[in-house]
Each structure stands twice: as structure tokens, then as C-alpha cells.
Amino acid sequence: MSNQPPTIRRPSVTDVAKRAGVxxxxxxxxxxRPESVSERTRAKVERVIGELNFVRNASARQLRSGEVSTVGAVVLDIANPFFTEMARGIEDRLAQDDFTLMLCSSDENPEREARFLRLFEERGVRGVIATPSHGSLDSLLRLRDHGIEVVLLDHTSPV
Known part of the structure; x- marks a missing residue:
């Protein structure tokens, strides 16, 4: 017997459609585009959405549309009030355009920083904001070479 908690399957759009009969x-x-659906059908679908506690899957939507609304940030030490304030400012600005921030702290460890940057690339973030550790900038340059916008904070770019 496994000590793993049971996996709970989230209701999908297909589940909503089947239950609503649409x-x-x-x-x-x-x-x-709710305006494109009759009021009666819209009410029926919204009722089922509520019954199933359906929540949109942003990842699936982003895969279909190709549009990503997440920006990654790696700071040296999130416990430092400077970086906490900076993260808050970045988050406030991104929220104005319905973007979200994925924030990580490298703890000034180049290997940890590189791991987070790989994660950002795998997640397909729109851009990366970084206060790089004292190691190489190779990981950041690779992101840029793969079409991910990179902004360096408190650091000058070699190119």
C-alpha cells in the first residue's frame, strides 16, 4: 500500500460539456466569448461549472494558444528586503497586463540559479528577470538565444 495521497482528477472542459449536454x-x-452563446445555454454551462468546481487549466490554454503570461525572476536572496521590494514592484507591474510572476531565490548559488533557469525555459516563460550570482552568465545567454527575453538587474551584460 502506498503512502501517497490519492490523485484527485480535476474536472475538464469535456466533463463540463458532457454534464451540460453541449x-x-x-x-x-x-x-x-460568453456573448456568442444564448443566455439559456450560458446559464446551464455556468451552473455545471459551479457544480463540478471547474477551474480553467491555464497551462492547457497556453499550449493551445501559444501565448504565455508568466515571467520568471531569480534573485540572489529573497530574504533581503531589497529583493523583496523589487519582486513586489515587478509583480505589481506584471499584474497590470495580466501576467504572473514565478519567483525563485538562488541563494547566490550558481548551480541552483541554473536549475531555476532551466525550469523557466521548460515552463516556456515569456521572459526572465535575474540578479545573477557570481558564476557564468551562460544559462541566461542560452535563454536569450532560445528567444526568451532576459533582463539583468544589478548587473551589466557582457553583450
Whole structure:
């Protein structure tokens, strides 16, 4: 017997469509273009969404649309009030455009920083803001070479 907690499956758009007796496209329209769906159908789909506690899957939506709304940031030490204030300012600005911030602290460890930067690349972030540790900038340059915007804070760029 496993000590793992049971996996809870999130309701999908397909689950909502089946329960509401509509197509997946109709559910998508209710979520994205509600004005294009009749009031009666919209109310039925919204009721099922509530019953199932359906929550949109942003990752799936981003995969379909190709648009990512996350920016990654790696700071040297999140416990330092300078970086905490900086992160708050970045988050406030990103929120104005419905972007989210994925924040990591490298603890001034180049290997840890590189691991977070790989994670950002795997997640397909729109851009990266970094206060690089004292190691190489190779990981950041690789991101830039792969089309991910990179902003260096408190550091000059070699190129």
C-alpha cells in the first residue's frame, strides 16, 4: 500500500460539456466569448461549472494558444528586503497586463540559479528577470538565444 495521497482528477472542459449536454466548443465559448452563446445555454454551462468546481487549466490554454503570461525572476536572496521590494514592484507591474510572476531565490548559488533557469525555459516563460550570482552568465545567454527575453538587474551584460 502506498503512502501517497490519492490523485484527485480535476474536472475538464469535456466533463463540463458532457454534464451540460453541449459541445466542448460551446463550453469554450461560454468561458471566452460568453456573448456568442444564448443566455439559456450560458446559464446551464455556468451552473455545471459551479457544480463540478471547474477551474480553467491555464497551462492547457497556453499550449493551445501559444501565448504565455508568466515571467520568471531569480534573485540572489529573497530574504533581503531589497529583493523583496523589487519582486513586489515587478509583480505589481506584471499584474497590470495580466501576467504572473514565478519567483525563485538562488541563494547566490550558481548551480541552483541554473536549475531555476532551466525550469523557466521548460515552463516556456515569456521572459526572465535575474540578479545573477557570481558564476557564468551562460544559462541566461542560452535563454536569450532560445528567444526568451532576459533582463539583468544589478548587473551589466557582457553583450
Amino acid at each position: 459541445s466542448v466548443g460551446t463550453v469554450s465559448n461560454v468561458l471566452n
